[in-house]
Amino acid sequence: GESVGLHLPTLSVQEGDNSIINCAYSNSASDYFIWYKQESGKGPQFIIDIRSNMDKRQGQRVTVLLNKTVKHLSLQIAATQPGDSAVYFCAEGVANTPLVFGKGTRLSVIA
Amino acid sequence: DAGVIQSPRHEVTEMGQEVTLRCKPISGHDYLFWYRQTMMRGLELLIYFNNNVPIDDSGMPEDRFSAKMPNASFSTLKIQPSEPRDSAVYFCASSWTGREQYFGPGTRLTVT
Numbered sequence: 001g002e003s004v005g006l007h008l009p010t011l012s013v014q015e016g017d018n019s020i021i022n023c024a025y026s027n028s029a030s031d032y033f034i035w036y037k038q039e040s041g042k043g044p045q046f047i048i049d050i051r052s053n054m055d056k057r058q059g060q061r062v063t064v065l066l067n068k069t070v071k072h073l074s075l076q077i078a079a080t081q082p083g084d085s086a087v088y089f090c091a092e093g094v095a096n097t098p099l100v101f102g103k104g105t106r107l108s109v110i111a
Numbered sequence: 112d113a114g115v116i117q118s119p120r121h122e123v124t125e126m127g128q129e130v131t132l133r134c135k136p137i138s139g140h141d142y143l144f145w146y147r148q149t150m151m152r153g154l155e156l157l158i159y160f161n162n163n164v165p166i167d168d169s170g171m172p173e174d175r176f177s178a179k180m181p182n183a184s185f186s187t188l189k190i191q192p193s194e195p196r197d198s199a200v201y202f203c204a205s206s207w208t209g210r211e212q213y214f215g216p217g218t219r220l221t222v223t
Binding site: 032042043049098104 | 115144154159167202204209210211212213214215216217
């Protein structure tokens with residue numbers, strides 16, 4: 001679908017391997033971060049969030065790491081499955097202002 | 112809960128025609144957002160509402176675009192007149208806090 005750009009970074013991983021998707025955010029004042037997953041033809045789907053007073057948060061098969069010093073966010077997916085193939089967006093927010101979304105990274109899982 | 116509902120899912124129209132996109136947010140969510148997604152510009156915030164009141168419409172491209180939220184369960188995004196460069200996928204999202212947003216399936220608009 002028309003959900004990805006021609007020049008999106010792409011990460012290809014073997015099924016069963018772990019995936020790490022990185023995101024550099026821009027605003028040092030951002031205090032809230034979310035990772036979204038967008039499959040072809042669908043809307044972005046919430047995966048996991050983290051607040052700036054944390055540096056790690058774990059969910060089911062996913063872990064988000066936050067490094068405020070270098071303004072870097074990462075999403076780790078354990079035991080990557082074909083259903084994980086999608087575009088992943090990070091988003092940052094400050095107080096009650098709207099989220100600012102990154103450009104996205106395409107994850108391709110090789111069976 | 113059915114999630115955010117958008118209609119139509121696909122819209123094909125000719126340049127100059129009026130287009131109306133519709134959104135029903137998740138019940139109880141006080142925030143509603145309209146986004147546009149294209150290959151070139153990614154996901155862009157057009158406008159958002161809080162308690163049915165428009166808070167920030169600085170992302171609306173031009174006067175041809177307008178959005179309303181007459182009640183807590185319905186919003187429209189209208190383009191009049193439409194142009195080919197408006198072709199995109201338009202998403203509606205809702206939120207209880209203004210932070211964690213839940214997106215609808217989108218409306219794919221094609222203007223010929």
